[in-house]
Structure formats: structure tokens, C-alpha cells
Amino acid sequence: MQGQPPLQNPFQHRLRLTNSLEQSKAWLQAVLPIASLAAGNASEPWWHHHDNPCIGSLVSNASVLAPMRLSINGQADLTAVVIYAGSLNVEQGGRRLSCADQGLLILPGAAWSCESSSCSLVMLHLERERLQRIAMAMAEQRSLPQSWRERLEPRGPWQPDDSSASQALLTSLRQVLTMASQLSEQSEALLERLELDLLIYRLLAALVVPELRESDSLGRLRSRRREGGDRFEELITYLEEHLHEPLSLHQLEARSHYSRRALQYAFLERLGCSPTQWIRSMRLERARRWLQQPQQGETVTRIAQACGYRSLNLFSMDFQQRFHVKPSELLRESLSKQPAQPLALPKPPPDLDPLNEV
Numbered sequence: 001m002q003g004q005p006p007l008q009n010p011f012q013h014r015l016r017l018t019n020s021l022e023q024s025k026a027w028l029q030a031v032l033p034i035a036s037l038a039a040g041n042a043s044e045p046w047w048h049h050h051d052n053p054c055i056g057s058l059v060s061n062a063s064v065l066a067p068m069r070l071s072i073n074g075q076a077d078l079t080a081v082v083i084y085a086g087s088l089n090v091e092q093g094g095r096r097l098s099c100a101d102q103g104l105l106i107l108p109g110a111a112w113s114c115e116s117s118s119c120s121l122v123m124l125h126l127e128r129e130r131l132q133r134i135a136m137a138m139a140e141q142r143s144l145p146q147s148w149r150e151r152l153e154p155r156g157p158w159q160p161d162d163s164s165a166s167q168a169l170l171t172s173l174r175q176v177l178t179m180a181s182q183l184s185e186q187s188e189a190l191l192e193r194l195e196l197d198l199l200i201y202r203l204l205a206a207l208v209v210p211e212l213r214e215s216d217s218l219g220r221l222r223s224r225r226r227e228g229g230d231r232f233e234e235l236i237t238y239l240e241e242h243l244h245e246p247l248s249l250h251q252l253e254a255r256s257h258y259s260r261r262a263l264q265y266a267f268l269e270r271l272g273c274s275p276t277q278w279i280r281s282m283r284l285e286r287a288r289r290w291l292q293q294p295q296q297g298e299t300v301t302r303i304a305q306a307c308g309y310r311s312l313n314l315f316s317m318d319f320q321q322r323f324h325v326k327p328s329e330l331l332r333e334s335l336s337k338q339p340a341q342p343l344a345l346p347k348p349p350p351d352l353d354p355l356n357e358v
Contacts, residue, residue, distance in 0.1 A: 005049040007085040007120035010178045011062035013185065015049035024048040024065070031061040031125045033073040040067025040115060054188060055180045056197030059125040064118075071113040078126040078154075080204060081105040082174065086119025095156040104170055106158045106208065122177055124200065128153065134198070135205040138212050151208050160207050169213070173203045231256060232266055243283050244306050249275065283307040284322050287315070291330045298335075300327045 005015055018024055025037045027050045039046045048065040072079075081088065087100040092112035099105045109128070132152050136144055144152070151158075160166040180196050191197075206212045235256040239247065252275055253260055267275045287307040294303070304315035304327070319327045 005064035005120070007064045007118065009049075009062055009064050009084055009120045010122065010174070010181045011051055011053055011184075012181075014051040014053060014181070015062065015064060016051060018048050018050065019046055021046055024050065027052060028061055028063070028070075028123075031059055031123045032079060033075050035071040035073045035111070036069075037071075038069045040069055040117075053180065053184055054191070055177075055200065056192045056195060058197035058200060061123045062121075063123070064120045065116075067115075067117050069113070069115050072107075072111060074111045075109045077109060077128050078131065079107045080124040080126055081107065082122045082124070082177065084120040084122070084174075086117045086121075088114050088116045088119065088121075090114040090157050092157050093155065097157040097159065099159055102170075102174075104160055104173070104207070106154065106204070108154045108156065108158075110155075112157070126201070126204065131201055131205060131208075134201045135209055135212065138202060138205060148209050148211070152205070154208075158208070165210070165213055166207060169203050169207050173200065173207075176200055176203065231258075232270065239279060240282065243279065243286060243308050245308060246310075247279060247308070279308075280318065281322075283309065284319055287319060287327065288323060288330070291327055292334050294331055294334050296335070298331065300331055303327070303331075 005012060009015065018027075021037055021039065024046070025034050027048075028034055028037065030052045044066065046066055048063060050061065050063045050065070052059070052061050054060070081099070081104070083099055083101060083103045083105070085101055087098060088105065090097050090099070090105060090107065090112055091114070092107060093110055097105070106126075132144055132149070135148060135152060160170055176196055176199055180191055183190055183194070183196075235252065235258075238255055239252075249260055249263070252258070252263055256263065258266060264274055267273060267278055271278055273281070284307070287303055287309075290298075290303050290306070291300075300316075301312055304312055307315075309315040309318075316327055319325075323330075
């Protein structure tokens with residue numbers, strides 16, 4: 001870092017100094033489609049401490065800079081400006097808005113211009129569609145209510161109100177940016193794995209759409225989550241009762257009304273594995289119990305079929321990998337002892353096309 005920025009910024013340790021307006025414009029272009037950039041006071045030298053940190057997939061610019069005049073071309077996406085010190089006077093579509101220390105501005109894609117004092121800020125390039133998708137996901141809705149869409153597609157500059165909820169979210173946003181700065185010193189790959197960019201989008205969605213933070217709305221969200229949990233538990237019960245049958249992901253989708261992607265996510269989130277891995281694990285566990293409590297005359301082939309396996313070789317390989325013993329050896333040892341009360345085996349399924357089997 002060349003020189004010490006006169007104002008504090010969360011990315012302070014990364015900032016570099018330039019005295020060239022052209023270099024400043026090039027750095028800012030990563031976030032904004034700049035039409036023009038000029039010093040606010042032509043009689044004073046230009047200075048700009050800057051960096052373009054990547055927060056996961058989120059493109060940003062951290063700047064501490066001299067007074068400026070800035071004009072931005074139109075674009076499809078949004079820009080969030082988090083102000084740490086100084087002030088911005090923004091004009092867009094005939095509307096003017098001032099934002100000062102510790103404030104936030106969200107600017108839609110239409111062209112805009114601003115004048116500033118010496119200021120410290122972080123600018124974030126927001127993908128409009130991603131912000132909408134995240135708001136829908138937070139509310140567990142399949143479509144975006146029109147009133148929400150209008151707020152997430154503002155026609156003019158927007159800033160949060162002074163309510164305690166908005167200010168708490170804004171404070172959290174600044175804390176996440178500080179966290180991103182601290183972690184970037186260790187590993188930028190870690191930032192991506194922690195998905196801080198997703199958290200930033202969620203905080204901004206909650207700022208723009210108050211329903212996402214209201215108690216009544218949260219109650220509705222919790223109710224939907226409970227309904228989703230009940231639906232998942234019903235699916236698990238169904239699978240446990242039908243482990244001896246061929247099972248396909250298509251069947252699971254139809255039975256649960258989850259999409260395939262949602263199904264994979266639900267299993268990973270709740271059980272730490274994919275549906276295929278869980279079904280295989282449950283089948284092997286059931287086979288182990290039956291091999292330890294066999295009926296007289298029982299065979300490995302019949303037990304494998306009753307646990308949903310179509311291939312004896314695959315069953316033997318999976319069983320040895322899981323329990324480190326051959327199923328035939330376990331069965332032989334169990335039959336040599338006084339058998340416990342046997343478990344009833346379901347009738348083996350008829351031969352079906354195994355290509356879609358889980």
C-alpha cells in the first residue's frame with residue numbers, strides 16, 4: 001500500500017494509491033460502466049486509494065478518494081454503495097438523493113451521476129436476477145410477488161429507512177465486509193467456500209423487502225419449513241418400507257414433489273449424503289441384520305435381492321467395503337450358532353429394468 005488513506009475503509013490493508021484519473025477510471029470500470037470521471041476540485045491534485053476485492057462471485061471496489069464528479073452509463077444490473085465516510089449526492093432519472101457516513105445506496109441500472117466529498121466506500125455489482133432468486137428462496141416462494149419485484153427493480157436510487165431493523169441489517173452488512181477483508185489476507189478461496197457473497201445478497205434482500213424480516217412473515221416461513229420437514233420425513237418412511245424394491249430418482253421426485261435438485265439438496269442438508277448413498281447405506285444395514293439373524297436355509301442371494309440388490313457381485317463388493325467381511329462368511333458364522341428370532345423377508349421383486357435403479 002502506497003501512502004495511508006486519510007479515511008478508514010474495511011479493505012484498508014489492500015488499498016493502493018494512484019494519482020491518475022485514467023487509472024482510477026480503469027479500476028472503477030470493474031464495477032461500474034463509467035461514462036466520465038473528474039476531480040471535484042480541479043485546482044487540487046487527484047488521489048485515489050483503491051482495490052477490487054472479489055468476495056466469492058461478487059465483484060466489488062473499495063475506494064478512498066478525493067472529491068469527484070462521476071457519470072455512469074446504463075446497465076442491466078444494480079449497484080450497492082456502502083459509504084463509510086464522506087457524502088454522495090446522486091441524481092438519477094430526475095431524482096436526487098444524498099447519502100452520508102455509514103449509509104447505503106442501491107442504484108438501478110439506469111444512467112446516473114454523482115458528486116462527492118472526500119469519501120470512503122465499497123461498491124458492489126449486484127446481479128438483478130440473482131437478488132430476486134435469493135429473495136424467493138428466503139421466502140420459499142416459487143414466484144416473486146409483484147410488490148417485491150417492484151422493490152427489487154427500483155426505478156430510482158434507494159436507501160434504507162431509519163428503523164432499528166434496517167440499521168441492524170446495515171450494521172451486519174458492514175460486519176460481513178470487514179470479515180471478507182480479514183479473511184482475504186488468508187485465502188480468497190476460503191471466501192468462496194464460506195459463501196459470504198450469498199450472505200451479502202441475503203442481507204440486501206432483507207433490507208429491500210421488509211416482509212423477509214417481519215414476525216408474521218417469519219411465522220409463515222417457519223410453517224413452510226415444517227411442512228417441508230414433514231414431507232421429507234414421509235419420503236424417508238416410504239423409502240424404509242420399500243428398500244427391497246427398485247427405486248429411481250424419478251420415483252422419489254414424483255413421491256415427494258421435490259425437484260431432483262431440491263431432493264439432492266434436502267438429503268445433503270439433513271443427512272449429509274445423496275439419496276443414492278443413503279438408500280445404499282440403509283440396504284446394507286438391513287442386509288447385515290438379516291445375515292446376523294438368518295432363517296435356516298437362507299442364502300446370500302435371497303437376502304441381497306430382498307434388500308433391493310439386483311447384482312450379487314455388486315452386493316458382495318458393497319458389503320465388504322462397508323463392513324470389512326464377506327456376506328457369505330457372516331451368514332455361515334450366524335447359521336453355525338443358535339439363531340435368534342428371524343426377521344421376515346419380503347418377497348423378492350420381479351425382474352425389472354435396472355438402468356433407472358438407485
